[in-house]
Amino acid sequence: MDSSLYALVEDLRGVDAAQVLSHGVSSITVGAAYHRARDVTPHGRTRVTFRQDGIHFPPGDLFDGLRLLPPVQRDADQEPLKALRDQTRELGVPLHGWAVFLHSTTLGLAFPDVTQENCFGDRAAPADLCPSNPDVRAYAVALGRAVARQGMDSVVSESLHFGMFGHGYHHERSFVDLGSAAEFALGLCFCPHCQARLPGAETARTAASRLAASVLDGGPPATELPTVLEDYARSRTPIVTSLAADVADAVAAEGSSLTFLDLTGAVKGYADGRPTGGPAADSAWQIGVDPSAVSDVVPSYAILCYAHDEDRVAEDVAAYRTALGPDTTLRAVLRPGVPDTTSSDHLAAKVTAARKAGANTVDYYSYGLVPLPVLSRIPH
Ligand SMILES: [Zn+2]
């Protein structure tokens, strides 16, 4: 049974595939197209690592004629993915190519019209490319195909869905207690392409701007989401499902297969590993994802079990298993260190819980971001 360790290219300088695999896993999921970040990388060549938006391989001709071209990382001509591909082939283990699709500050700043437009008409989420936009969709399909063409056993798609208000840029400030409902309303997209695809857009836009304005004008935080906004948010799921289907087809045409990574578990538990409320699967609509519908168009589905509590991990996995049905591969991603996990035993308990609840594989996030003693918690 495949168990994979996520790893970013910058963290693999001076490290070969065998060293990564020595941490108890049977495959590597490498960041082939990643986004801007500044990370503490405890055992890396650089102890604090700055990452850029873009692909770690030469783009080839797949983006010819498209409006959006992926930024190309400085190391692309050294072909770090090819080296890793050669090593993993030699070892007879899978290499998965992980790509961030619709989250790119570089593209959003260069082409503001392809980013999400809020209810007030502001283009203020430069990192969030809108999945309704035809240029964005063409870019996503080409990106999936391009990553697959690097000889990847599968392509793992991150951010192949709508973005939310809390992470539209990397230095965000608000001195207003918006409340969960107003914050959610401010994250909804009403760009011309969303308006064209979604009949309820006009009504929802009025409701969203009214709700957000009520708080911005000095009213109390808004915590009750009006039905009209929930309905609007849910009506976006076919946009994401059809995009996932298009990307899955393109990836399959290259002889690879798509794993759809659903970020909802991170939305709920990223900061403290203490998600509350119902299981993550019940909140996926907030990023425009219908897990059940997506499972009909992709062979494999990954979820982020960013939770301290093993019962919570089990609950989240079980809910996704129910939504996906029995035939879709379900990959549960765990964080072996802070803030989710405190010891080897704790991690082992969560692995068992995830498997029992219906996960086919357990993967780990991520090689370069955790200290070596934390990596050693991964059960062999
Ligand atoms: Zn980001």
Ligand SMILES: [Zn+2]
């Ligand atoms: Zn839109």
